[in-house]
Amino acid sequence: MSADRIARLKVALFAKPRPISLERARLFTESHRQSDGHPVMIRRALAVAHILDNVEISIREDELIAGNRTVKPRSGILSPEMDPYWFAKEIDTIHSRPQDKFIISDEDKQYFQEELLPYWTGRSMKDFINRQFPREVHDGVDAKIFSINQTDKGQGHIIADFPALLSKGLGQLLAEAKAKQQENPDNLFFRSVVILLEASQRHIIRYRDLAKELATSEQNDQRRTELEHIASLSDRAIADAPSDFREAVQLFWFMNVILQYESNASSLSLGRFDQYMWPFYKASLDKGEDPQALAELLGSLWIKTNDVVLLRSESSARFFAGFPTGYTILLGGLSEDGRSAETPLSTLCLDTYQDIQLPQPNLGVRVNELISRELLLKTAQTIRIGTGIPQIFNDEVIVPAFLNRGVSLEDARDYSVVGCVELSIPGKTYGLHDIAMFNLLKVMEIVLIDLKDEENVTFEQVIAAIEDKIRINIGHMIEGSNICDVGHRDFAPVPLLSSLIADCMEAGKDITYGGARYNFSGVQGIGIANLSDSLYALKEFVFEEKRMPFKAFVEMLEADYDVPEGEKIRTWLISNCRKYGNDDDRVDMMGSRLLRLYCKEVEKGRNPRGGIFSPGSYTVSAHVPLGAGVGATPDGRKAGEQLADGGLSPMGGRDQLGPTAVLQSVSKLDNYLLSNGSLLNVKFLPSTLEGQSGLNKLADFLMAFAKLKIEHIQFNVIDVATLRKAQEHPEDFAGLVVRVAGYSAFFIELSKEIQDDIIRRTEHRL
Numbered sequence: 038m039s040a041d042r043i044a045r046l047k048v049a050l051f052a053k054p055r056p057i058s059l060e061r062a063r064l065f066t067e068s069h070r071q072s073d074g075h076p077v078m079i080r081r082a083l084a085v086a087h088i089l090d091n092v093e094i095s096i097r098e099d100e101l102i103a104g105n106r107t108v109k110p111r112s113g114i115l116s117p118e119m120d121p122y123w124f125a126k127e128i129d130t131i132h133s134r135p136q137d138k139f140i141i142s143d144e145d146k147q148y149f150q151e152e153l154l155p156y157w158t159g160r161s162m163k164d165f166i167n168r169q170f171p172r173e174v175h176d177g178v179d180a181k182i183f184s185i186n187q188t189d190k191g192q193g194h195i196i197a198d199f200p201a202l203l204s205k206g207l208g209q210l211l212a213e214a215k216a217k218q219q220e221n222p223d224n225l226f227f228r229s230v231v232i233l234l235e236a237s238q239r240h241i242i243r244y245r246d247l248a249k250e251l252a253t254s255e256q257n258d259q260r261r262t263e264l265e266h267i268a269s270l271s272d273r274a275i276a277d278a279p280s281d282f283r284e285a286v287q288l289f290w291f292m293n294v295i296l297q298y299e300s301n302a303s304s305l306s307l308g309r310f311d312q313y314m315w316p317f318y319k320a321s322l323d324k325g326e327d328p329q330a331l332a333e334l335l336g337s338l339w340i341k342t343n344d345v346v347l348l349r350s351e352s353s354a355r356f357f358a359g360f361p362t363g364y365t366i367l368l369g370g371l372s373e374d375g376r377s378a379e380t381p382l383s384t385l386c387l388d389t390y391q392d393i394q395l396p397q398p399n400l401g402v403r404v405n406e407l408i409s410r411e412l413l414l415k416t417a418q419t420i421r422i423g424t425g426i427p428q429i430f431n432d433e434v435i436v437p438a439f440l441n442r443g444v445s446l447e448d449a450r451d452y453s454v455v456g457c458v459e460l461s462i463p464g465k466t467y468g469l470h471d472i473a474m475f476n477l478l479k480v481m482e483i484v485l486i487d488l489k490d491e492e493n494v495t496f497e498q499v500i501a502a503i504e505d506k507i508r509i510n511i512g513h514m515i516e517g518s519n520i521c522d523v524g525h526r527d528f529a530p531v532p533l534l535s536s537l538i539a540d541c542m543e544a545g546k547d548i549t550y551g552g553a554r555y556n557f558s559g560v561q562g563i564g565i566a567n568l569s570d571s572l573y574a575l576k577e578f579v580f581e582e583k584r585m586p587f588k589a590f591v592e593m594l595e596a597d598y599d600v601p602e603g604e605k606i607r608t609w610l611i612s613n614c615r616k617y618g619n620d621d622d623r624v625d626m627m628g629s630r631l632l633r634l635y636c637k638e639v640e641k642g643r644n645p646r647g648g649i650f651s652p653g654s655y656t657v658s659a660h661v662p663l664g665a666g667v668g669a670t671p672d673g674r675k676a677g678e679q680l681a682d683g684g685l686s687p688m689g690g691r692d693q694l695g696p697t698a699v700l701q702s703v704s705k706l707d708n709y710l711l712s713n714g715s716l717l718n719v720k721f722l723p724s725t726l727e728g729q730s731g732l733n734k735l736a737d738f739l740m741a742f743a744k745l746k747i748e749h750i751q752f753n754v755i756d757v758a759t760l761r762k763a764q765e766h767p768e769d770f771a772g773l774v775v776r777v778a779g780y781s782a783f784f785i786e787l788s789k790e791i792q793d794d795i796i797r798r799t800e801h802r803l
Contacts, residue, residue: 102334118161394422472560
């Protein structure tokens with residue numbers, strides 16, 4: 038690998054502030070104005086084709102792979118057809134907000150306010166969804182019991198069928214689509230697929246011609262040869278299936294960019310890259326290509342994944358701070374027949390990431406009883422670098438979890454991850470994995486206040502009331518999620534993406550209409566650690582030891598502990614009550630009971646696509662803003678303070694008995710039910726992983742994690758002193774990458790709230 042080229046590409050990517058690009062919005066709107074009267078799916082296809090034909094393109098200096106969403110790196114792209122309103126409110130503050138800042142020109146501000154906003158007002162998907170929500174859904178959202186998340190963005194959190202794309206090529210895919218269209222001339226989906234596949238070919242032709250033009254005027258012999266090769270690769274990508282690694286990577290990246298134009302959504306994830314790319318990598322080796330040159334190409338691809346950032350509202354950016362774009366890849370795992378699926382490319386992906394050390398791709402490794410010690414140690418070595426990558430997923434529990442949801446054994450063994458930690462079957466699932474979040478701790482807070490004036494309240498009554506309110510509000514959450522689902526169907530179909538999802542072409546249906554093989558709606562149960570700690574503290578302090586009457590205790594919480602002796606009581610609750618994360622059944626099983634109830638209620642839900650609801654438990658970085666909406670709780674947490682990070686992680690600083698005790702606590706949850714994914718954060722001191730002995734200890738810890746049947750774990754390997762220095766002198770730590778939640782980000786780009794959360798996490802030793 039050429040370290041100089043990789044370094045130059047990295048520098049160029051981050052050299053300037055992130056701009057906002059209105060180019061996609063302008064082109065989409067131009068087409069939309071002209072296609073009035075056509076069905077929605079055709080209008081969408083024509084609009085995306087118009088973008089592909091007219092968006093400005095570039096091949097940047099040093100690039101070996103063509104294809105960019107925008108000419109300027111890391112530009113934020115607006116989709117006013119989804120929701121124009123948040124941007125209208127924040128257009129003058131987006132350059133100065135706490136995190137994920139963007140700059141926008143005065144000219145673009147004027148164009149948005151005078152052209153885009155008036156046109157899309159009343160026409161957006163957001164308008165439809167908000168009008169349809171019944172009072173009960175609005176009440177649940179307003180009370181901060183749950184949120185409905187996918188009201189302002191296109192289809193993401195999905196993995197295209199990259200094996201089909203690479204084995205067939207665009208030419209065969211187009212021929213098959215045209216044949217389907219001829220057989221079904223009235224089918225709007227097939228017509229739209231043909232429109233977009235043809236537009237994809239034209240888009241690639243534009244890159245071929247640009248590369249030829251640049252090569253003609255290039256003075257440097259090496260760069261001219263590279264540009265001529267890009268032209269050749271582009272020419273082949275127009276129709277033919279790739280025959281080697283370079284051809285496969287180029288077609289793969291072209292389609293990733295094109296799918297971004299169609300959806301402009303987070304987490305159009307990359308699946309099991311080491312599986313579907315291995316035959317092409319091996320073909321290049323068999324042809325005698327230099328392995329170092331192939332590694333340089335792979336490193337260039339990793340840098341490309343950092344060029345795509347998502348433009349979110351300030352509120353959404355608080356939940357997903359640090360640009361979790363979701364270019365997630367899982368390595369290793371199982372084959373269709375249940376054997377180890379490791380390839381030499383599995384290790385190379387980790388090796389090249391060690392050279393790149395950027396937030397994307399969001400690599401993960403699948404562990405199981407068959408994983409080789411070599412891959413396990415390479416995984417541990419990469420974790421030890423300290424960027425939080427790779428994260429770890431456990432085949433021993435995830436495969437059975439999918440079987441429990443009706444997925445075939447072969448497909449379950451092929452699982453991968455979309456976004457942060459959301460579990461999915463590549464090329465076969467439309468899962469709406471982040472359709473909603475449900476705040477279990479908020480439910481407890483409301484129940485305690487509701488019962489405050491009841492006489493002779495028992496702890497069993499408190500639990501029963503919490504369970505009842507969970508059931509009722511899950512019903513409202515499902516109703517709201519399904520309205521959002523219909524909004525996506527009626528306003529934002531994605532025929533090109535759908536053509537790369539199994540069964541859609543056979544059924545003649547877009548994924549939003551239920552064309553995918555597996556149709557889930559994924560929702561997250563939040564706050565289980567704080568709920569466990571709070572209920573145990575309430576039980577011990579009020580009901581068993583009777584240190585305080587129930588009503589007075591609740592009134593103290595309502596006053597945020599600002600009562601006589603309140604701070605003393607709070608200190609006692611923090612210091613003396615048992616806490617989740619320390620392998621104590623008395624507190625661990627309390628949370629396990631309620632999380633299981635949550636999962637069993639969620640899985641009763643049915644969505645408009647004929648699928649089921651799939652429960653998960655992770656927060657991304659939402660534990661900070663979600664905590665802001667919850668008052669003081671019996672675990673000693675004050676009003677507005679963050680919740681426990683991750684999803685299943687203990688509250689920061691409360692896990693006192695080491696990382697194996699944390700694993701034991703998490704293993705008591707019914708992890709088989711968390712089929713949408715879960716998240717466990719662990720922070721290690723760097724010194725505990727030093728040397729070969731440190732790697733061996735971490736590798737053994739990963740195998741213990743696998744045996745305990747926990748779905749997910751990820752690590753920060755960094756000391757508090759370094760993080761505090763980065764807070765104080767951010768200019769000296771521009772490249773510091775840390776694990777936030779299900780993703781990694783540059784530490785200095787995070788809000789101080791999230792920085793402080795990472796600092797507070799318990800530093801463990803092995």
